[in-house]
Amino acid sequence: MNPTMNLELQRVTKAWGGMRVLDGIDMVVNGRTITGLIGPNGAGKSTLFGAISGLVPIDTGSIRFGDDDLDAMSAVQRARCGLLRTFQVPRPFANLSVRDNLRVAARDQAGESLVRAFFTPGVVRRREAEIAERADRTIELLALRRVADSAARQLSGGQLKLLELGRLLMTEPRMILLDEPFAGVNPVLADELAERIRMLHAGGIGFFIVEHNLNALSRLAGSLFAMDQGALIAHGTPDEVLSHPQVRAAYVGGE
Ligand SMILES: Nc1ncnc2c1ncn2[C@@H]1O[C@H](COP(=O)(O)OP(=O)(O)OP(=O)(O)O)[C@@H](O)[C@H]1O
Ligand SMILES: [Mg+2]
Secondary structure (H helix, E strand, O other), X not given: OOOOOEEEEEEEEEEEOOEEEEEEEEEXXXXXXXXXXXXXXXXXXXXXXXXXXXXXXXXXXXXXXXXXXXXXXXXXXXXXXOEEEOOOOOOOOXXXXXXXXXHHHHHHHHHHHHHHHOOOHHHHHHHHHHHHHHHHHHXXXXXXXXXXXXXXXXXXXXXXXXXXXXXXXXXXXXXXXXXXXXXXXXXXXXXXXXXXXXXXXXXXXXXXXEOOOHHHHHHHOOEEEEEEOOEEXXXXXXXXXXXXXXXHHHHHHOO
């Protein structure tokens, strides 16, 4: 196993128009743990995930993941390093079934290697069989069997969140960034989702999770970072961070 799997940000800044949304972020997230990121609406959490995953170009600073320097890498290249994210609003192919959404996610990830394999049909057939099997396992894991053949557009909000996670699991993730996985998910499904995240973590995947449901997040994460107005304001155990005066003030101030 690779001993270093830290996500390391140095002096990361990003402005939208004239507004500093990320204001010199320095942080190290242990990629082997479940870590939370909290903060009031507009604090910059999703923008930070965008910066890490390569979808939001940063103005200054640098980002590393394990031994890889991400700065010159596209979002696709970062995903191939095993660093994957979900979106606050899931983005599956609406007209494809759950099963096909999962299969397509694996094929996307294969990229050039699949194109190369195309010239050796035996390899393609084997690869397709592997993908089909992985999709079936993911459907079981996330308890999506009842809707496996339904079009994604027919899914509920909670089921869409599960599909979104499933699409990531079709690749070979080392660390997954989840943007509000519990938003709009009913309490029973939320408990199940938390259980799946724990299981995947036990299987070696790291998680970095943005979440407004502080209860659910605190039960899951070993440590939390808190942001407000583009800056980190606290880091520590969930208890330490949630009782931090600046964190409490940020939440009250935002209401
Ligand atoms: N593409 C964009 N163009 C311009 N401004 C943006 C863009 N994306 C985000 N912003 C602004 O950046 C700030 C931070 O937004 P961000 O989405 O990162 O916040 P957040 O912490 O994820 O909030 P929430 O908890 O509501 O999801 C907000 O003021 C937002 O309006
Ligand atoms: Mg957000």
